[in-house]
Amino acid sequence: MRFFAYPAILYLLVLFYLPLFIVILYSFGFPNFSLNYYFEVMRPIYFKVLLNSIILAAITTVFCFLLAYPVAYYIALRAQRWKNLLLVLVILPFWISFLLRTYAIMSILTPLGLMFTFTAVVIGMVYDYLPFMLLPIYASLEKITRSQIDASYTLGASPWKTFLKITFPQSMPGVVAGVILVFIPALGEFVVPSMLGGVYTTIGTITWDLFLRYHDWWRGSAISIIYIAAVLAALAIYMKKAGRIEI
Amino acid sequence: MMRLFVFIVFVFLYAPIAFVIASSFMEDGSFTLKWFENVFEDKKIATAFKNSLSLAILSTLISVILGTTAAYAYLKTNMRFESIFYTPIVIPEITEALSLLLFYNFTSFPLGFYSVLLGHIAFNVAFVFVIVKARLAGYERSIEEASLTLGANEIQTFLRVTLPLAMPGVIAASLIAFILSWDNFIKTIFTTGPGFQTLPMLIWSQAVRGSINPTLNALTSLLLLISMILAYLYVRISAKRK
Secondary structure, three states: OHHHOHHHHHHHHHHHHHHHHHHHHHHOOOOOOOOHHHHHOOOHHHHHHHHHHHHHHHHHHHHHHHHHHHHHHHHHHHOHHHHHHHHHHHHHHHHOOHHHHHHHHHHHHOOOOOOOOHHHHHHHHHHHHHHHHHHHHHHHHHOOOHHHHHHHHHOOOOHHHHHHHHHHHHHHHHHHHHHHHHHHHHHOOOHHHHHHOOOOOOHHHHHHHHHHHOOOHHHHHHHHHHHHHHHHHHHHHHHHHHOOOOO | OHHHHHHHHHHHHHHHHHHHHHHOOEEOOEEOOHHHHHHHHOHHHHHHHHHHHHHHHHHHHHHHHHHHHHHHHHHHOOOOOHHHHHHHHHOOHHHHHHHHHHHHHHOOOOOOHHHHHHHHHHHHHHHHHHHHHHHHOOOOOHHHHHHHHOOOOHHHHHHHHHHHHHHHHHHHHHHHHHHHHHOOOHHHHHHOOOOOOOHHHHHHHHHOOOOOOHHHHHHHHHHHHHHHHHHHHHHHHHHOOO
16 A cells, blocks of 8 residues: 555655755755855845835735734634634635736726835735734634633633633634744745835845846845754743644 | 634735736726636647646546555555655755756656656655554454455555545545646756656746736636646535544
8 A cells, every 4th residue: 555655755856845955056056065145145136125025925924913813713703604704714715826816906906006016015915914814713712612611701701802702812822823924924924025025125026136136046046944943942931832834 | 803814814815816806807908708718729839738737647547546555555454654744845946856956866857747746756755654554543443354365465455445535635635636736836946857848837927027918827826726626626625534
């Protein structure tokens, strides 16, 4: 029975893990060896790009959270007969590519005269990433048993206190998952800033330029390795807390 | 208060999509199919459509076969290899895309249809594995044991017993694999070569210059509608197991 697994594993080893290894090679100056590319991508011009990306990703994450939490709460605990419909409406955009959805938001921003501004980039980012915050929060709120909340009310706690002491703490795994699912890919986001932002540079746009415009595979690889390291660190923290990944 | 807020968020989520679709049926405020006629008459779009479709169909077929058999092996043996399949899902797409580009460059693999296809299969395999595994995890093992006791060999049991049981999971996984390949942009553009263009690349090349026009709206609407219908089917199929 074991041989059933080999083709898929072999496939990923050759077309996923080996390519990642080649990125590591290039980041160290392949075919020579040097650490220079890592030092170079720490220089101020690149550092500014990194800062831009962190600011944009942080703003996106905060807005996504503020919009997603009440909606997830409503669907999980209040919606009743609308629950399934609303859930479907959240899941559909989750699976649709950012290119199409960014085009959609672009078609509204253009007549509003908002294109090529930082505001446009933020609106586009929040629009694209919202389902990635909403679904994990919904999943953790959904698991809360109604009786716990009722017990809190019976014992005299106010709705607000019940929320802070019972509901919110139990939804924390979902919030952490949502923050990771939004913040990490948002750091490297390419489609939104380049379609809506004009000249706003992020890790995503600089990676694109280094690879596809300048064919500078060495600096591009060094930046990517730093980015992957950040991603893996965030995931390790999350896995330690939540134990597994769900989709 | 809360209802109003929820309502506004859903308007935010769907207004842009509704707007693109509506505006691709409009000319000076009245209904028209002209923009869709433009889409269907355009030779460049027709070629890109054919490319996108063959990519999606082939990558779905191959990744479903690879991913389903791996999910089956995972549940039947004590091999704990599932993290191999999680990494491609959690790694940012742009990282995967550029690593494939470097790999093709390193091995002098010619860029074009096959380089794109091989890349699409890589992430689809991971998604198929996770979705089918989740589905197979919940079924009754004794049916398989009965099949083996009654003299069927392992391959017959897999084809006649396990596969039909796993079918809803396999269909759900196929739909997701198809969508992810059909509207993929980042991995495609990093691994494509001269002369091979897909529909998302076509949309990108015009939209990035800020030039949106009704014909492009119509094309995007078509892609959006196809993806949304497939995603809806996926939701319906995967909801049935509960």
